[in-house]
């Protein structure tokens with residue numbers, strides 16, 4: 106080594122003036138150096154002052170890094186250096202040079218400045234490259250000395266010259282003398298730089314903190330963090346991952362990558378939920394300091410989370426993970442693709458991010474809650490107004506579809522029996538893509554013990570079935586659910602208080618538990634209201650029916666108390682009545698229209714043990730053929746089109762009482778068969794129902810037809826006739842019991858005088874005479890109407906005139922009433938006229954229906970439609 110050192114050049118002894126100048130320059134340099142704070146000023150000053158005394162081209166200062174036994178350029182001469190134009194200049198500036206080679210070791214060991222000719226040393230093994238680089242730019246000689254700090258070398262000053270022999274003894278002495286000051290100046294600069302760096306970090310954190318304090322949304326957070334981290338220069342970007350509500354997984358929250366990557370991979374990364382306990386994320390969350398890890402090494406360690414593979418593919422190598430934590434709560438992790446970390450700075454940044462994240466999450470939660478509450482309020486307004494099923498359905502469909510992107514698969518309600526569940530509502534369009542007949546399938550009554558129904562009803566807040574998982578586990582319904590493309594089936598019990606009232610099945614990708622609970626509660630109440638409302642309406646209807654019967658009964662009791670007629674014929678009737686009243690025997694009352702068949706039927710019922718219950722009357726002629734069965738035996742909801750509610754039939758209504766089948770001869774054959782079965786078996790099933798209902802009724806039937814002839818003509822079933830004809834009571838026509846005409850006349854005169862307020866006390870004998878000589882085709886009813894009308898026309902206290910129908914006038918009237926009439930009016934008048942001719946007899950032999958050649962019940966319904974009442978055909 107020594108051989109490389111140049112001998113000090115011989116020079117003349119300095120003159121006193123030269124010595125004085127040297128002293129002055131060094132003094133000035135010493136003064137300047139102590140004031141230097143700025144890195145670049147030092148070498149500029151040094152060059153300016155020393156060049157007044159000696160010749161050299163440029164200087165640099167290098168610093169020793171004990172960590173890896175290297176020295177690195179620290180201060181550069183930006184003005185004088187000839188190597189700045191060398192192509193390897195930048196490389197030299199950034200390089201680290203090893204301390205373990207002979208050249209620098211010689212410098213380290215030399216206590217005084219030491220110089221070398223570059224050509225002697227630059228090509229020696231391990232010699233630092235900057236020697237040759239300098240040489241290539243004309244530099245020939247180097248003078249170096251150590252810079253010391255607290256007795257230890259901290260670096261070197263390098264002085265270069267392009268003229269060999271520039272470094273005289275005097276020059277060396279000056280450098281030796283000035284080295285301690287240079288050392289302390291360099292130390293000051295280093296300290297100053299550190300201080301500046303800290304200041305910078307502080308002001309950076311302050312800036313960041315004020316930036317992030319105003320962050321309220323995810324996007325704002327991403328922007329602030331991006332700006333802040335940008336200063337740390339992460340080569341691959343950063344990810345903020347947030348702990349999900351389930352507290353077991355994490356999902357990316359903000360992804361910011363400096364390079365563009367495959368969008369497919371990014372989508373996969375962003376939508377994933379990674380288990381927290383994957384061996385890496387949990388380690389970071391547990392670590393108080395940032396964790397620097399190598400992606401490749403973590404994969405080798407056996408961590409299988411997919412994000413590591415993706416990161417590897419994206420070129421991430423060294424990644425720092427820092428937990429984002431506020432107080433004792435972890436919110437997530439910040440991952441930075443960065444090799445070197447400034448731990449305090451990162452921790453400062455993360456503390457701020459954590460607060461912002463906590464704020465955002467709190468904010469999100471508040472606004473989500475507010476949204477959910479507002480939604481529930483809206484829904485509640487819509488749903489609670491629903492009074493009918495249709496209104497409820499409209500409200501539910503509107504809200505589910507528009508606001509929640511949710512489909513109603515099925516809503517079942519528990520039946521009154523508490524055992525069965527009936528479909529109440531479902532979305533017919535939902536399973537359009539499925540090949541099964543969903544409507545048929547869903548219309549099934551199931552029991553509350555059915556596997557899925559039982560599970561849901563037993564659960565506290567319902568169940569969630571993941572469609573994919575259900576498919577794997579072989580749930581047969583899941584095939585159907587899959588056709589909708591929605592991910593989950595949410596199934597909840599509908600409850601009012603503690604009572605299960607049904608189940609609801611909703612298909613959706615995601616539903617918040619609060620919303621689910623809320624809508625279920627609202628729907629439950631709405632359904633309970635609707636059911637209660639339906640029940641109320643049904644009760645109301647039943648009460649109305651019962652009320653009608655009651656009124657009728659009161660009317661009849663009044664009538665019955667005075668059945669008029671003491672003649673022999675009627676005596677026979679009374680005998681038969683008293684014989685049969687007490688028993689349960691079926692009675693068949695026969696007689697022409699208006700002879701009092703219904704009156705007798707009620708009298709039998711009212712003297713029977715069943716008298717405390719209402720007698721139920723069915724007019725077989727007045728029933729439309731298609732409704733006879735449902736009228737008699739009732740129907741279940743949905744039994745046929747239009748059967749909106751369940752209906753109780755007349756037989757069920759008359760249970761434990763008497764059913765009076767008026768005009769039994771008019772009953773169609775099909776209904777006769779059903780009636781026969783009910784009479785024989787004493788039990789019935791409602792239409793569309795499965796349940797058998799036992800009934801105990803006493804039957805009284807009446808007809809003005811000759812049933813024997815009807816049987817012969819094939820219009821009446823013989824077996825039914827025998828069942829009904831157990832105890833026949835024939836009623837005589839009024840013309841055959843003229844002895845009863847007078848008492849009946851008095852009875853009606855008194856009744857209608859009272860009703861109309863006219864005081865008719867007497868009936869003229871000629872009137873009785875006239876009445877006795879008439880044939881009374883309409884029997885007692887005709888007499889009753891005649892008296893009622895005559896009373897209205899009577900002028901004094903005696904009934905002197907009655908208006909018995911005169912058939913001779915009929916033709917004249919006919920011509921008059923045909924002119925200027927609508928078809929309906931003509932039809933109405935024609936029917937009235939025909940009824941008059943038949944003395945009000947509507948059906949049966951010699952009746953109006955007979956003359957008009959239409960069935961009795963058709964005539965009945967026509968009369969109803971045209972508003973024809975008895976008053977019309979018993980008037981003149």
Ligand SMILES: Nc1ncnc2c1ncn2[C@@H]1O[C@H](COP(=O)(O)OP(=O)(O)OP(=O)(O)O)[C@@H](O)[C@H]1O
Pocket residue numbers: 664667668669670696697698699700701702703704705767809885886889
């Ligand atoms: N013996 C009687 N005493 C008092 N009123 C009677 C008597 N017979 C019949 N009436 C009255 O005559 C009217 C017709 O009687 P009811 O309706 O019982 O006859 P009906 O034979 O059933 O007639 P239809 O065959 O047309 O149904 C009723 O107002 C009834 O009160």
